[in-house]
Amino acid sequence: MWWLALQASSDIEARACAWLALSFSPRVAQLEEAIVLEAGASLRLFGGPERLAEKLQSSAAEVGLMLKISPWADSSLAALACLRTGSLTPNLDALPLTALSAVAAHRPMLERLGCRRLSDVRRLPRPALARRFGPQLLRALDQAYGRTPEAHEWLDLPERFEARLELPFRVEQAPDLHHHAQGLLRQLCAWLAARHAGVQAFTLSWQYDAMRPRDSAASGELQLHTAEATRDFAHLSRLLGEHLARTELAAPAGELMLKAEGAIARQAFSESLLVDAMDGKPKEALGLLLERLSVRLGPDRVRGATLNEDHRHDAMQAWQAWPLSQKKGKAPTTRPPPGPQPSWLLDPPQRLSTRNEHPLHHGPLLRITGPHRVEGGWWDGAGQQRDYYLYFGETSGLLWIYHERLSTDEQGWFLHGVFA
């Protein structure tokens, strides 16, 4: 039997701790103040007892939990005893009487009998011990030493995630909720780790205090979406922080609730085998960065483009807020458009002043080639008939300038692009 006892720093985190342990073994139980875990069947999978303990510790750190972990012991009571006394080796004989609750209950009497350590208690005659202190003490001792089997009620993982937290005081500013919501997020991440899944959408809601203005609602909520399924605590926490910074509470909040809508199964985030040319993995994946940028800057400030087949320069690409909506089926491949294409496009085109019928842009320009006629768009009412010329200016570079053809109201020269 391979037992570990774990203890989180607070009661709220004990739940997260149990869920985290469930990702290593199905045999997880609550024993008094600690979570105990029997991992005999999963040792080989995780590469031995030391590796398993290390992995447990590191996955707890990922979720943001501070865990106290006991050394490996033969029984759950022994593991708990080591955790309580901070002993580094599972040598029960040397532990004080307080290590086992059943023994600690009779501590004054046992001390008067001259017992200081568990070994002293074991040396007492068994029948007399049972008569004097009742059967519980002997059973606990035998279970701790592995003589009698233990019975546990194994914990299991809920199907849906919902966590609730009564705030210690009324919170008036939304950003202050972030600190309290982190405990809930940790639980969420631990739950996801145990399910080997990631989350794409979750809802943080809060109940307003009973003493609120009459016109305000009873609760408020914030829905968060991530582009990719994740259980990265740091990312979720930053994302929540960005959103909360932009939220206003209608009244002081008294209770928080976190709900996850559906977890997405594991294969979605296998780690990349490709190592970047220089030094390994990036610190933050691009998707997460863009998500944070679009929360802070506004959704239409982070954009990507899709290409369209068209002859008109300004209709060749469509810029959309990131992430681009994926169309069903295969993405259409666009043929490269005919004629030269500049690398920058001015939107809208800039009208140029002229001298002797020649355009000017920060000084005189030299015409290199042209005209390249672009005609099209009669089908959607934005028809164009333009003659494009390539000009060169010393401070402006290679310019793509057009002259409207056959148009009476839009006479003149326009700068439309730069071959930068």
Place this chain on the structure above:
Amino acid sequence: MLSPATSSVDLPDRPLHAAVRHADSLDGSRTGLPSGFAPLDAELPGGGWLLGGLNEILLERPGTLEWRLLTPMLSGRRHKPVLLIAPPHRPHLPGLSVGPVLLIEPPTAQLRLWAIEQAIRSGDGGAVLAWLPELRDAKPEQIRRLQAHALASSVPLFLFRPLAAATQSSAAPLRMQLRAREPWQIEAHILKRRGPMHEGWLALDATPAQLDPLLTPRMRSARLPQRTPVPSHHVVARAPSLIGH
């Protein structure tokens, strides 16, 4: 890189520490990212663009020469998106032969610096290109802050700043000024590098790939009339403008 013949000081024969170099030799302790221009690579420490630091490019006017300078490098890194932060114009994808492009347009100057810093710190993506077109957009200490974050990055980072910034100090380890006196060439002058002073201008042949098939030999020799008082300049300058009439 150590050549005792060129140095006036006698140095021990044993190799020096990798970070120690002659004042008149380029820093070869780390490899750069080839820029695609052989004359430029020869002048850049590490034989290319700096990785793990800012590449600061000074331009008289933003949005004139960037892609011609960077396309040879970027076209080799197509597998990851290029981040453009506050570009002067909208990129025209059909005219660019680079990987996917993401446009980030922060509404204020302060948010622009924030976005640049976040992009540098993330360390993902094919390249980060950021524009700070006004001198007041970034103070030297803000550039220093960006450079401090860039030290840990393995992504090429380019800051495009105005020519006026040349008089200010900057923490970027590589600073370069660009200009175009002729249509098909860009000229580069390295203001600061890990190596000796760079004098004069490097002429880089940078014809936009989109225009290459169109150009006739006569167009390739087109010059602006005022700048090059060659006796035959009337013929050369007028000839291209006849096309199209």
